Amino acid sequence: MSTSTSTSASTAGGVGAQAGRPPGTGPGPAVTSWAVALLLLAALPLSAAFDSPLVLGPLAGAVVVPFAVVALARRLRLPAWAAASATLSLVLVVGASFARSASPALTGTGAGTGMTTVAAWRTTPFGEAAGPVVDAVARLLTAPRPAPVEHVVPVAMLTAVVALAVALAVARGSRARLAPLVGAVVLYGAAQLLTAGAADAGPVAAACVVVAAAGWLLLDGEAVRRGTPEAVLGRAAPGSRVRWRAGGVAGLVVVALVGAAGAGAATAVRGAPYEPREHVTPPRVPMSAAHPVAELARWHAEPDVPLLRVRGQHPGYLSWVTLPDFDGARWAAHLDLRPVGAVVEPALPPGAARGEARAEVELLGLAGASGPPGVWLPSVGHPVSTTAPGALSDADTGVLALAGPDARLPEGLVYELRAHVDVSDVGHAAAAGVPAGEEVARYLELPRLPADLRAYAQAVVEGAPSRLEQAMLLAEEVRTGRELAHDAVSGSSYARVRELLFAEAADGGQVGTSEQFTTAFAVLGRAVGLPTRVVLGFEVPPAEGEEPVVVHGADARMWAEVYFAGPGWVRFDPTPGAATATGLAPDLAAQQVGDVPQDGEDGPAQDLDPAEGGADEDPEASGAPLDESAPGAAGRWAGALAALLGVALLAVPAGLAVARAGRRRRLRTAGVVGAWQHVADAMLLRQGLPAPSRTAPRIADDVARLVDSATGAAAATLARAAEAAAFAPGPASPEGSTWSQAAQVSRALRRSAPWRRRITWWVDPRPLRRR
Amino acid sequence: MTAADDQTIAAFRVLHGRVVDAVEHAVHGKRPVVELVVAALFSGGHVLLEDVPGTGKTTLARALAAALGGTSRRIQFTPDLLPADVTGTTVLDPATGQVAFRPGPVFTHVLLADEINRAAAKTQSSMLEVMAERQVTADGVAHPVPEPFLVVATQNPVDLDGTYRLPEAQLDRFLVRVSLGYPDVEHELEVLRPGTAAGDVRQVPAVTTPQEVAGFRQALTAVHVADPLLRYVRALGEATRTDARTRLGASTRALRALVGAAQVRAASEGRHYVVPSDVQRLAHAVLDHRVVLTREAVLEGLSTTDVVAAALEGVDVPRPAAA
Structure with a gap:
């Protein structure tokens, strides 16, 4: 037998403590x-x-x-x-x-946005x-x-x-x-x-x-x-x-339930999470880009001039300028540049399956005084981050540009780039339609399109079972029987396209630059309702191991891209002798093309589970590494956590019940003090921890108040006997049936307790931590 | 220390009841206060009765002296009272031509120091030695007062004009400070009834002797106080000392007095051991007057009772617990 001797909660007064109130104890x-x-x-x-x-x-x-x-x-x-x-x-x-x-960072670059209105309160x-x-x-x-x-x-x-x-x-x-x-x-x-x-x-x-x-x-x-x-x-x-010491078991249960509910909710949430940034308009810098076609001709004239040095994971190409706007005479881009990584949804949603590219780019001949005019940085897909200082990007085209007064890129600039790239296989693209509506109008615009071009395009795609096949037929048609000549007459107008497609070779037809082949494909595609745009960029030669590769002038390319609902933007290179005719995985013939969805509807590919998509099946074919942060991983984590919590929810009460039973056994052998402790435990469960000044007889008074006077008298008898055993010298007097008396008091207290306390009565851990 | 035997405890319980009953014969309806005063008597302490005039302070002191059966003296403290008027003085005996010590009124069993705060500080201080050492030293010669020796001092907390506040050192000499307060309706009517024995000290019987009281004083020191209780008492004192509202907390002498009073109370209930409730019931009477508040706390209207109450409420009381 022993007595508790804690002097822990001795109090000290607070300066502001009011009269008659006990001073507080610090936390x-x-x-x-x-x-x-x-x-x-x-x-x-x-x-x-x-x-x-x-x-x-x-x-x-x-x-x-x-x-x-x-x-x-x-x-x-x-x-x-x-x-x-x-x-x-x-x-x-x-x-x-x-x-x-x-x-x-954008303060100095926002001049193009005009005057800034300052709210009155800011002054x-x-x-x-x-x-x-x-x-x-x-x-x-x-x-x-x-x-x-x-x-x-x-x-x-x-x-x-x-x-x-x-x-x-x-x-x-x-x-x-x-x-x-x-x-x-x-x-x-x-x-x-x-x-x-x-x-x-x-x-x-x-x-x-x-x-x-x-x-x-x-x-x-x-x-x-x-x-x-x-x-x-x-x-x-x-x-x-x-x-x-033991806290409320109710609190433990609440915490556990909240945790389990949270894990369950995390498992259930598989869609797009709430994005507060969608409600904030990032600062924008409007910029226009004209077709830098002259540079393409110059690079091909000097094929050995090193332009870039590239290292890392990339899809095999880098885009430089993406041009979505066509006025019948030339290509251009009207860009809204924003900070790279700013959450801005493009007008057309990205592909359902996406890969991630990470590359380090060093500007060589592309920068400096000898480089081309313009501030566009080689990029790919939709950039999400870059180390290029002051870089901005356009959400719709993915164009990456440097903001600033200089008209040329700084020489020797090295930057890292991380971007998302649409990845799709032929099967998904073949089953996809193309969207309709205002968002896509920009990519279908053909002002004053000559009727013969439209008729030619419709004739080419006649009978094609899918939009993808239409695009591939057009590319094949443009490319077949014609010759690429880098020194051919430049131009992207309807007249130049007609000359390429319809004029005899002796009259300067059937021969064109990469620009003209691409333009022809893009115009014909738009004529049959395929959203298209053209891109000026670079093919990146295969690397040997981790060594960087140098992109030369000969690697400069121009290609077109077609948007499919679901797969997103898909590359097509209609140039004769192109190394890669399309950004899709090849072997169209092996695909079982299903029903072709109507234009304006989303194809089935848009609903693809990325875990089942082509990106997961064949990353090498896509040319891009996999995005391993698929939602399924989070779901599995949450599921495992929920299961763990579930097991814990069952194991914890069982363990507590066993521990409580062991405590009762120990108290039973501890004589009258143990019997009183049993009553005190019951009081702890019934109404919580007693005030530190409450003596055993006064706790017995509480028993009488909570239950009845007879039970209170029994508790008081036990309290006095326990005090005698604890504070009197020598051995305790014979104790008789103190345990049965204590058990009766405990049962009476439990009966008087609210149902919630009765439920947790035998597993409540508080008595286990009691002194 | 050997434990008090059951026979001694039983005998004391009977005697305690007789003394309390005898005093209550003159002081109606104030049994808890009477018990505190009797506890002071048997634990060798002194009593400070603090209350407004007419509540029975002097009657209580005189009734206690009567029940004790010993001698009692009364000193009416006034500003011109000199120390020699209290303790005694050395005078030349013309008959013998020798210088002899003439004992003052403190040489008695029960000394009623009425309105003690009206005497000058010098005179109040003359009480220090006799209250603590139970002797008076004159011309280098110690003259012990009779045993038991109990000072029952009274002071009026309201009419403070022309009074001298008791110094902390002297307050610490008083075991308990109690307040009688007005009686309740029933007992006040009893007092008002013509021919009643209430207030008539002459009818208080002598139920014990000074020798018997002195004997029990010694025996009761053997009442057992378990270590957890001693630590509890010390924690209470520590709480009053560390309370930011206090300038001076309970002294070690105060805590020792609390333990002694708790022993008497335990024996008065027939126990040869002290339990926590003994300490708790005596804490205010023993500690309140020994705690000194800071100036800020006084201005906030706090009292020392608040401090001691906070200590009682905040310090964990020892309870029986299985290992």
Whole structure:
């Protein structure tokens, strides 16, 4: 037999404690550490929104500093509002300072957009102070994803504010266990929103659930609630400690259920996640690009001039300028350039199956004073990130360009590029239709198209069972019997196309440049309703291992692209002798072409599961590496997590029940003190932890109040006997049937308990941690 | 220390009941206060009765002296009272031509120090030695007071004009500070009824002797106090010391007095061991007057009772627990 001797919760007064009220006990290191750990864990996924792990530093500071300020305020006995005001001021000042220093990269490039209208409030002192913070939010939401680390300011400020609220709640003790959970949910939710669900595939969420459950399970609920109710922070007495003991099993169950529900929801969500950036219009820089056809002729005239050096994974080609607009005489591009990676959906959706290209490009002859005019950077597909400073891209065409006053690319520029590339096989493209509507009108425009060209195109595709076959027939028709001549007369007009297609060889027909073959294909395609555009770019020779390859002038190409609903943009090279006639996987004949969907409808390929698509089946054929971050992986993670939680939900109660039974056996052999402990356990389960000043006889009084006077009298007898055994010298007196008496009291207490407590009565872990 | 035997405890319980009953014969309806005063008597402490005039402070002190069966003296403290008027003085005996010590009124079993805060600080301090050491030193000669020796001092907390606040050192000498307060309706009507014995100290019987009290004082020190309880008492004292609202917390002497009073209370209930509720019930009476608040706490209207209550509420009480 022994007696508890804790002097832990000795209290000290707070400066603002009111008369007649007990002074508060500070939250203690255990609760604070748990709250900080949970918030740090929940803030971890926020770093996925940025391109550098250095962002973890500011985020960790944003969590820790508010707790430190609040702790300092407690020590100095400052009121809560003062601590909150000081921290908020600190956050605002530091945040505004950093936001001001991290000036937007596009400020200097927005001249083309015209005058900027400044809201009236921005001219006020408050606007001047808080304006950079507001701008920082907009910059973050319009920045590439992952965003550069300088955009961390609003995220760090949000983290700090959440941490401050949690720290204050923990210090007050009123919501010491709930507040960290809420704060963690806010931070984790913000991370998922900021990254459109890509911040965490499950492990961090699982860790959060574990840490949260551990806190709910182990932290002494009464101890953390014993904080001062006033708005003045309490101060823990020197030497005091917060005990770790069993918390509410209800809280554990809640945490577990929330975790299981979250995992289930993650499993269920397979569509596109909510994307807050869609509601923000990124800054844009309009730019027009004319067909740099002269450069194509020049490069072919100097075939050995090195233009680029390329290393990495790429589909075998790089585009330079994509030209979607045709006015009957020449190709052009009207571009809306935005920061690379900004979330802007193109007018036509990308292909259902996509690959990812990662390459390092070094500009050689393409840049500098001897290079061609223009600021377009070799790229591919839809760029999502690049290290080229100040690079912008157009969402519809994927054109990558440098913003700035210079009309030429800087010599020796080396940049890394990551881009998404549409990947599709012939089967999917053969079953796909083409879209209709305003979005696609740009790619079908043929002003003043000569009737003979339209009739020629329709004649070529007559009888073709699918849109893909129409395109391939047109390409074959353009290419067959004609000759490529780089020194042929240039031009992209209808007249030049007609000359290529219809004139006799003696009259200058049947011979053309790459530009003219491509234009002919694109025009004929548009004439039969195929959305087309032309691209000036480079074939990249195969590399040997990891060695970089040099792209020369002879590798410059021009090709066309056709848009299919589902597969997206598909390359076609109608030039005679082209190495690759189409970007599709070959062997059309082997495909079983099904019903051809009507134009304006999405083909079945658009509904393809990427896991079953061609990209997964044959990555080599597509020329692009696989995108391994398919949604199925996240689903499997979440499913495994849900299963794990389910097992835990069953195993934990079973283990607790066994442990509780073992405790009862031990108490039964501990004489009258054990019998009283059994009653005390029942009281703990019935109404929670008793106040620290409650003696055993007074707890017995509570039994009488909760059940009836007879049961209370039995409990009082046990309490007195237990006190005698605990505090009197010498051996205890004979105890008789104390255990049966204790068991009766315990049963009576359980009967008087609400049904929720009765359900968890035998598995509630709180008695296991009791002193 | 050997444990108090059951016979001693049983005998004390009977005696305690007799003394309390005898005092209550004159002081109606204040049994808890009477029990505190009697506990002070048997634990060797002194009592500070603090209340407004006319609530029975003097009656209580005189009734206790009567029940004790020993001698009792009364000193009406006034500003011109000198220390020698309290402790005694050395005078020249003309008959013998020798210098002899003439004992003052403190040489008694029960000393009623009425309105002690009206005396000057010098006179109040003259009580320090006799209250703590139970002796008076004059011309280098120690003159012990009779045993048991109990000082029952009274002071009026309302009429403070012309008073001198008791120094902390002297307050610490008082085991308990109690307040009688007005009686409830039933007992006040009893007091008002003509011919009642209430307030008539002459009818209080002597139920014990000074020698018997002195004997029990010694025996009760053997009442067992378990280590967890000693640690509990110390934690209470520590809580009052670390409370930011206090300038001075409970002293070690105060905590020792609390333990002694708890022993008496345990024995008065027939137990030869102390339980936590003994400590809790005596904590306010023993500790309240020994705690000194900060100036800010006083301005906020707080009292030392709040501090001790917070300590009682915040410190974990030891409970029986299986290992």
